[in-house]
Amino acid sequence: MTDLTVQQRVSGATAGDFIELLKPRVMSLVVFTGWAGLMVAPGDIHPVLAAVAVLCIAVGAGASGAINMWYDRDIDAVMARTARRPIPSGRVDADDALAFGVVLACASVLVMGLAVNWVAAALLALATLFYVFVYTMWLKRRTPQNIVIGGAAGAFPPMIGWAAVTGGVDVAGILLFLLIFLWTPPHFWALALFRSGDYARAGVPMLPVVEGPETTRRQMLLYTLLLLPVAAGPWFLGIAGPVYLAGALVLGGLFVASAVRVLRATDDKPAKQMFGFSILYLFLLFALLVGERIIAGVTP
The missing domain is CATH 1.20.120 (Four Helix Bundle (Hemerythrin (Met), subunit A))
Structure with missing residues (x-):
């Protein structure tokens, strides 16, 4: 594929392409477990704040997925399961995907902290940083235990939901x-x-x-x-x-x-x-x- 072809295809990126960067199918289970943690936690939380907390978990998880796609675009291109993702297929520019993910990640943590509490926000930030830096950039390409250790990132959502209600861990x-x-x-x-x-x-x-x-x-x-x-x-x-x-x-x-x-x-x-x-x-x-x-x- 020539550079000109890629530029032409990227210029036609749609909202759906950016939504795909968020890994919505993966994110749906993440959001559900986060919501479940919030629902079973002892105590009360205003329904609006509960909705904000779940939204922040969803956005944070999606942002992690977008950054993951940016970093893994080289290996995604050679795997049949991932070759049609927005970046390797040329539908979204890699730099745009990275900026999209970083902005969403920062916004989700900030809103969680300001609207809900900073313990839940800190856990959300830790989950994002762990997924991006520990799993994606460090473990995934270096050890067969990548999923064992890196899987911790995906285990945070119910604990985040719990902390959103209780204010602690x-x-x-x-x-x-x-x-x-x-x-x-x-x-x-x-x-x-x-x-x-x-x-x-x-x-x-x-x-x-x-x-x-x-x-x-x-x-x-x-x-x-x-x-x-x-x-x-x-x-x-x-x-x-x-x-x-x-x-x-x-x-x-x-x-x-x-x-x-x-x-x-x-x-x-x-x-x-x-x-x-x-x-x-x-x-x-x-x-x-x-x-x-x-x-x-x-x-x-």
């Missing part, structure tokens, strides 16, 4: 963080198993590329087993009831069963199924938390 908020932190490796490694060729071509040292599929499958099973007691933790801390506990155990059992199928698999189909189920698992887990809290709030 406590054991329950940290537990919600740990739930997503332990969920992230089997979720992304399932994707990496059936996209390992893409990662190998891009030079990204995902675990299946560096250690092989067998090691990856064993690690996935280990993390799903570790996740079982952590997912039951909200019941032990008193922020969830028996309905949540039963649901968490059933969903956790299904997640472990998915990992066992992947471990025994001779093709990529179980990994693809586990990747899809992992998203449903996290959504349903947090939906149970919120649903139980809402029902408890309206029951006489």
